[in-house]
Amino acid sequence: MNISNTMTPAQPDDSCAINAQQQKLIADQQEQIKQQQATITTISEQYEKLRQQLVDLRRQHFGSKTERYIPEQGLLFDFSETDATSPEEEYIEGFHRRKPKKKHPHHIISEHLPRVRVEYELAEDERLCPCGCGAVLQKMGEEVSERLEYKPAELYVKQHVRFKYGGCLHDLGLLIAPMPTLPIARSIAGPSLVAHIAVDKYQFHQPLHRQQRRLAMLGIKLNDNTFYDWVRQSGDLLMVLYRALIDHALRAPIMHTDDTPAKVRIKGQSKAKRGYFWIYVGHGCEAVSAVYVYTENRSQEGPKAFLNGYEGYVQADAYSGYDVLFNVKDVEHPRTEVGCWMHARRRFYKIVVQSKKAGAAHEAMKYIRALYKIEEDIKTESADKRKQIRQEQSKPLLETFKEWLDKKADQVLPKSLLYDAVQYSLNHWQALTRYLEDGRIEMDNGKAERGMRPIALGRKNWVALGSHRGGHLAAIYFSFIETCKIYKINSYEYLTDVLTRINDHPANRIDELLPHAWAKARIEKEQPAVNDTS
Numbered sequence: 001m002n003i004s005n006t007m008t009p010a011q012p013d014d015s016c017a018i019n020a021q022q023q024k025l026i027a028d029q030q031e032q033i034k035q036q037q038a039t040i041t042t043i044s045e046q047y048e049k050l051r052q053q054l055v056d057l058r059r060q061h062f063g064s065k066t067e068r069y070i071p072e073q074g075l076l077f078d079f080s081e082t083d084a085t086s087p088e089e090e091y092i093e094g095f096h097r098r099k100p101k102k103k104h105p106h107h108i109i110s111e112h113l114p115r116v117r118v119e120y121e122l123a124e125d126e127r128l129c130p131c132g133c134g135a136v137l138q139k140m141g142e143e144v145s146e147r148l149e150y151k152p153a154e155l156y157v158k159q160h161v162r163f164k165y166g167g168c169l170h171d172l173g174l175l176i177a178p179m180p181t182l183p184i185a186r187s188i189a190g191p192s193l194v195a196h197i198a199v200d201k202y203q204f205h206q207p208l209h210r211q212q213r214r215l216a217m218l219g220i221k222l223n224d225n226t227f228y229d230w231v232r233q234s235g236d237l238l239m240v241l242y243r244a245l246i247d248h249a250l251r252a253p254i255m256h257t258d259d260t261p262a263k264v265r266i267k268g269q270s271k272a273k274r275g276y277f278w279i280y281v282g283h284g285c286e287a288v289s290a291v292y293v294y295t296e297n298r299s300q301e302g303p304k305a306f307l308n309g310y311e312g313y314v315q316a317d318a319y320s321g322y323d324v325l326f327n328v329k330d331v332e333h334p335r336t337e338v339g340c341w342m343h344a345r346r347r348f349y350k351i352v353v354q355s356k357k358a359g360a361a362h363e364a365m366k367y368i369r370a371l372y373k374i375e376e377d378i379k380t381e382s383a384d385k386r387k388q389i390r391q392e393q394s395k396p397l398l399e400t401f402k403e404w405l406d407k408k409a410d411q412v413l414p415k416s417l418l419y420d421a422v423q424y425s426l427n428h429w430q431a432l433t434r435y436l437e438d439g440r441i442e443m444d445n446g447k448a449e450r451g452m453r454p455i456a457l458g459r460k461n462w463v464a465l466g467s468h469r470g471g472h473l474a475a476i477y478f479s480f481i482e483t484c485k486i487y488k489i490n491s492y493e494y495l496t497d498v499l500t501r502i503n504d505h506p507a508n509r510i511d512e513l514l515p516h517a518w519a520k521a522r523i524e525k526e527q528p529a530v531n532d533t534s
Helices: 012-062 087-091 191-202 208-217 224-237 239-250 301-306 320-326 341-352 360-377 383-409 417-427 446-462 468-486 491-504 507-513 515-533
Strands: 254-264 273-283 289-295 312-315 335-338
Touching (some): 012 341, 191 224, 191 468, 208 224, 224 491, 239 468, 239 491, 254 468, 273 301, 273 468, 289 301, 301 320, 341 360, 341 417, 360 383, 383 417, 468 491, 491 515, 507 515
Parallel strands (some): 254 312
Antiparallel strands (some): 254 273
16 A cells, blocks of 8 residues: 555645634633632632631630730741831830839738727737746737638618607697608619629629529529519609710710620510610710710611710721711711721731731831821820820821832732721721811810720620610610719719619709719718828
8 A cells, every 4th residue: 555645644724723712722721720820819819818817716715805916925026127217216215114013912901991800819828928027928919910801781771750749729730750752652672682683783883683693692582583684764864864965975075986896685576686785985074974875776867966075186986887876967066086006006917917927017016106106205295285295206206107018018918917907997097197287186086986885794794685775774774884984983982872863963064973073072072081180
């Protein structure tokens, strides 16, 4: 067979078709590789994000809740030589947080506590001189050591005895001595007991059924409904004072606000709902007031209704529900947004605690730490002085930080935690730097966030609210208890006194019973006694 005759050369058209198929196959494969690489990149980003979220959740659940970061123990100062001579370094140098020295237990025993003296003497035969001379030793002094002891709470019955007067020859009737109006009419509970129950429930998070059992140990057996009725009726009595506290807070030039959720179990419904507590701390004036408000949801209608007509600075987190407050169309009630550096810092802190080596988040923490150092140094200065120092020191540092953030925004991977942290600061930069304008403004929203902690702690005890009505009632007591904390007032003493007097107090002088006025009046009342003793 002639091979040359059996094999024919490929035609030009066939070669072109084969080349075209090969080129198409290569292009398809390249496109597939690109898609796979994009998928791998996406999965890697998602994996890293989920890994960081898992580490953060484990830290929140098992680790310390305090966002404490000490650069000397980490890698915050491990920078290159170019960073070592940066102008902001001078703000960091020499800044160390020193732990306060612990006091000896005897030094914390208050002088006003009553002392019960227990004396220990030697019998006469034990006081014979050890030298054998037979003399009886005499008392030459004493050695006193103090120990704190506890006496369980005890109930007592206060008898209100009203004497009657008569004897008129015309027998026109009897006279009887008046008594103060009780906070709860026709009830066996006096103001001090109601105040004790309220403080235990809303400040120390003791549910009513636990208090019921404790009173039962003292011989008083009452049911939960009786306890709740006492708390509810006294709360209704405090409503007029609560409104006065709101009015006082709204007169402040600066308002801090925050919110936190709470479960609500509605009677007859198997699934728990969610309500929200909002706190509004008005400050920047002579007196500070903290007001809690309960809403059945987290819509913008809550802060909008409370701050309706308010004019001033509003400091909050970046929750979109607050955006309605800063609507430029509302020219009648201009409000100015103030950001919170605590929220900006927290995003970088989450990355720092997960990182094994220094990185961009550590650099950001250095800038923010330097800003807080300035604030710590000037916290006792006047508002005008604080503004001046901020303009001289904080403003240049913020400008340098802003340049750093702009540069990092183009370098970090999207959808990463670092990208989210950088973009948060850039997106809210104007609000974050607002505190430079007024020395009365705080750098962060700590005043409001600290007010949310008692509720977060309380949720672990009472778990859920019994109704929306219970949420509104809790907001009243939270308001007075938190404001008492601000002025370092014993909330039990305050509520006992207010519940005793409020029914007979003139309505046009209700502000006299607000915590700041109450504390001032008590100081003025005690001042003469202090002068007399001196």
